[in-house]
Amino acid sequence: MTKPMHTTLxxxxxxGDEESYSLRMGPQHPATHGVLRVDLELxxxxxxxxxxxxxxxHRGFDKLAEHRTYAxxxxxxxxxxxxxxMANNVGxxxxxxxxxxxxxxxxxxxxxxxxxxxxxxxxxxLWLATHALDIGAMTVFLYCFREREVLLELFEELCxxxxxFSYPRIGGVRQDVTHSFxxxxxxxxxxxxxxxxxxxxxxxxxxxxxxxxxxxxxISGEDALDLGITGPSLRGSGIKYDVRKARPYDAYSxxxxxVPVGRDGDIYARYRxxxxxxxxxxxxxxQCIDQLPPGPIVGDDAPDLVMPxxxxxxxxxDASRWGTGLIRLxxxxxxxxxxxxxxxxxxPKGELGFYFISDGSGRPxxxxxxxxxxxxxxxxxFMTRGAMIADLIAIIGTLDVVLGECDR
Amino acid sequence: xFVKYKPKRNLLETILHTEILQGMAxxxxxxxxxxxxxxxxxxxxxxxxxxxxxxxxxxxxxxxGSLCVACMRCATxxxxxxxxxxxxxxxxxxxxxxxxxxxxxxxxxxxxxxxxPVNALVLTEIFEYAAYSRQPFHFDRDGLLxxxxxxxxxxxxxxxxxxxxxxxxxxLPENRLPAGKRLQVPEDWTMEGQVVGSRYREALPNDxxx
Numbered sequence: 053m054t055k056p057m058h059t060t061l062x063x064x065x066x067x068g069d070e071e072s073y074s075l076r077m078g079p080q081h082p083a084t085h086g087v088l089r090v091d092l093e094l095x096x097x098x099x100x101x102x103x104x105x106x107x108x109x110h111r112g113f114d115k116l117a118e119h120r121t122y123a124x125x126x127x128x129x130x131x132x133x134x135x136x137x138m139a140n141n142v143g144x145x146x147x148x149x150x151x152x153x154x155x156x157x158x159x160x161x162x163x164x165x166x167x168x169x170x171x172x173x174x175x176x177x178l179w180l181a182t183h184a185l186d187i188g189a190m191t192v193f194l195y196c197f198r199e200r201e202v203l204l205e206l207f208e209e210l211c212x213x214x215x216x217f218s219y220p221r222i223g224g225v226r227q228d229v230t231h232s233f234x235x236x237x238x239x240x241x242x243x244x245x246x247x248x249x250x251x252x253x254x255x256x257x258x259x260x261x262x263x264x265x266x267x268x269x270x271i272s273g274e275d276a277l278d279l280g281i282t283g284p285s286l287r288g289s290g291i292k293y294d295v296r297k298a299r300p301y302d303a304y305s306x307x308x309x310x311v312p313v314g315r316d317g318d319i320y321a322r323y324r325x326x327x328x329x330x331x332x333x334x335x336x337x338x339q340c341i342d343q344l345p346p347g348p349i350v351g352d353d354a355p356d357l358v359m360p361x362x363x364x365x366x367x368x369x370d371a372s373r374w375g376t377g378l379i380r381l382x383x384x385x386x387x388x389x390x391x392x393x394x395x396x397x398x399x400p401k402g403e404l405g406f407y408f409i410s411d412g413s414g415r416p417x418x419x420x421x422x423x424x425x426x427x428x429x430x431x432x433x434f435m436t437r438g439a440m441i442a443d444l445i446a447i448i449g450t451l452d453v454v455l456g457e458c459d460r
Numbered sequence: 461x462f463v464k465y466k467p468k469r470n471l472l473e474t475i476l477h478t479e480i481l482q483g484m485a486x487x488x489x490x491x492x493x494x495x496x497x498x499x500x501x502x503x504x505x506x507x508x509x510x511x512x513x514x515x516x517x518x519x520x521x522x523x524x525g526s527l528c529v530a531c532m533r534c535a536t537x538x539x540x541x542x543x544x545x546x547x548x549x550x551x552x553x554x555x556x557x558x559x560x561x562x563x564x565x566x567x568x569x570x571x572x573x574x575x576x577p578v579n580a581l582v583l584t585e586i587f588e589y590a591a592y593s594r595q596p597f598h599f600d601r602d603g604l605l606x607x608x609x610x611x612x613x614x615x616x617x618x619x620x621x622x623x624x625x626x627x628x629x630x631x632l633p634e635n636r637l638p639a640g641k642r643l644q645v646p647e648d649w650t651m652e653g654q655v656v657g658s659r660y661r662e663a664l665p666n667d668x669x670x
Contacts, residue, residue: 127539162657201496208508212626213511226574226626256466259480312462320465348631348632348633357571358533
């Protein structure tokens with residue numbers, strides 16, 4: 053971090069009399085993981101310059117949230133990183149709970165940790181599947197989707213949806229876990245490390261995989277920090293930074309897990325980090341199941357789904373709480389405090405942050421999402437300088453970008 | 461924790477392509493295991509209870525109409541604002557004139573069925589419905605009631621016994637629910653029958669319920 057980063061790229065000129073030429077890759081290119089367009093400046097097959105163009109999937113979530121109550125805004129986060137949406141849901145809820153000063157029951161915290169890790173495995177499996185498919189390993193793709201299907205079915209049993217979960221709620225979760233869910237999840241978490249070994253048998257020492265990944269897309273730890281890269285992409289460069297350890301939320305401080313760190317900062321190191329992370333996720337899931345405490349899943353002071361638009365709490369109709377309700381009404385206390393809050397969680401892609409400005413009404417005055425994919429795409433030009441077009445595909449894959457999260 | 465790499469291959473392994481052969485042996489083994497592919501639509505896909513699919517209004521067995529009392533909670537909570545209700549007041553009692561759901565705007569979050577105080581609305585487990593125009597997805601009240609009939613018929617559901625997990629969320633204490641939502645539910649949906657970790661199982665009285 054002591055070394056200043058050159059933020060402006062000096063575009064190298066093509067050697068000799070050859071003129072460089074430009075090529076647009078995407079936004080419909082199947083290897084750009086969605087609708088990413090990359091404007092390339094090429095000399096032969098060598099990339100001189102690369103400019104990512106984003107925004108094809110822009111839906112304006114920051115703005116949409118300003119017209120919705122805090123409970124309604126949750127559904128927008130499903131559509132950020134749609135391959136591991138539970139981490140987004142949890143991050144949103146943690147941020148709003150911090151804003152409103154609500155405590156979450158321990159049971160809900162454990163359930164949230166459990167589903168976040170399931171979501172991380174889901175996200176990493178899809179990353180491995182598509183990344184390997186881009187590089188040319190078809191079988192891994194099929195095997196990963198086999199395991200991902202098990203998880204999606206578990207999510208379906210838990211919350212009635214396979215991708216757009218909307219499962220946590222402000223102050224807890226919406227549904228309790230069932231016996232059959234826990235039984236199936238335990239079985240999955242026990243067998244999953246064996247399946248990871250299957251993928252590793254296929255590609256870990258495969259010479260084509262090694263040729264495509266070793267020494268490609270190298271970024272040093274300092275540069276990665278300067279560019280704001282987080283998550284497994286940063287840890288592959290040897291920086292041990294994980295929000296789950298640095299600022300534990302939910303039940304992460306109560307479970308035991310390791311943060312895998314790579315040494316080389318190339319695609320292979322990041323690949324190894326993610327594979328180890330999936331093993332650790334399975335470990336966390338088993339610990340959560342083991343430690344799942346009895347109790348309510350929603351806190352006593354958690355707001356109703358129908359939230360007031362203007363900051364005063366609804367009058368309680370419950371006769372037993374009439375006395376306190378009346379006092380609360382007389383005190384004219386606002387349910388929504390004024391102020392700002394920033395909370396980040398460790399999503400499968402990296403550090404996902406939610407920033408709220410509250411003006412005391414029932415809707416956020418401003419919501420900003422710090423999405424890891426957007427920042428990772430910003431690192432693309434720095435990592436692809438001098439590489440080949442085929443390496444660009446591998447580098448997009450290793451950064452693990454999801455354009456739904458990038459464009460928001 | 462630094463990640464571990466497998467050892468570099470030696471000359472013999474390079475010549476014999478052992479790592480490629482290992483991978484091929486793995487795929488060959490898989491060739492003889494049971495296929496996991498489901499031949500949709502020839503095979504029926506099992507759908508979990510509480511899957512958030514096509515909308516329906518529960519038919520009241522007594523009147524034959526809907527149970528809706530026009531409290532407007534579903535229309536208020538809907539994040540995509542796809543529920544439109546019109547009502548008039550008759551003798552201090554609200555009478556629903558029209559109840560429309562634009563299914564193409566719906567995001568299937570299930571908030572509406574969770575906040576409904578009388579369990580009038582449900583997202584059924586029907587997930588396959590398609591049409592050639594937009595009009596069939598604009599459900600009016602009769603359409604929504606017909607959806608309920610179709611759901612009960614196709615899934616062999618007794619309308620009196622069906623309980624959707626979002627009508628009475630699992631593990632939610634009863635005092636947080638209005639009277640209309642305190643339904644009879646299976647044992648592990650209640651707080652008494654909730655599943656707990658093995659660490660707590662010994663500490664609790666073992667009366668067979670847990």
